[in-house]
């Protein structure tokens with residue numbers, strides 16, 4: 001019997017609630033997950049599943065929105081427990097062989113890699129499934145639809161299920177209780193125009209609920225998606241003001257962090273809630289992403 005519910009699972013990343021989530025979709029033969037979380041939160045995942053009387057052996061499908069470590073790191077481990085893993089075709093080679101992905105993440109996070117992300121095991125070929133845009137996957141009587149949504153990463157894929165839209169990172173980062181969101185503007189594939197197009201695509205599908213990986217289920221889908229577009233526009237305005245001055249990286253990181261902190265405070269965020277947003281979506285990473293995007297796509301060569 002299909003169970004028409006979706007449960008947010010808090011993976012308790014770095015001992016914080018609401019920073020990284022996965023979504024549990026119970027079905028007639030077990031349960032599916034949207035996202036695996038990183039390797040470092042496998043104990044958090046096990047604990048969250050236990051609340052529903054489940055273990056990782058009950059997970060039949062893992063739908064990854066993209067292959068960044070906070071979303072996909074534990075997928076190989078779950079595949080070893082029996083789950084089939086679904087991913088955009090451009091992300092698939094990195095799940096089979098994560099070496100290059102881990103090398104590039106290592107450049108960003110240095111010796112904090114293990115502490116933050118834990119182990120990233122490869123997904124065996126027989127457990128790895130590539131998706132097409134619009135593909136429907138039956139999970140024990142419940143149908144999950146893939147929606148390719150580039151912008152945050154070229155290989156980003158959102159999922160629809162019964163009015164829910166699992167937006168991964170393309171729907172931004174938000175915590176319950178606020179009408180405020182931020183965008184993870186990470187290198188190396190950030191692309192603001194593609195991101196806008198992806199949001200228009202999601203708007204046309206008229207989801208009723210938005211479930212971003214960072215974090216929670218939001219019922220105001222119309223407001224949420226429009227706010228992503230407004231935030232993209234405000235980031236562009238900020239970028240066009242600041243980037244022509246070519247500030248050194250540390251200065252740029254500080255300026256962007258100040259910009260977001262002022263914005264967050266005016267939306268009523270403070271204390272622990274602001275910290276959780278920073279842990280889920282560090283502003284320095286976004287400053288690096290903006291810089292790379294500017295140099296690649298906006299700066300006119302002299």
Ligand SMILES: [Zn+2]
Nearest residue numbers: 068152169184
């Ligand atoms: Zn990401």
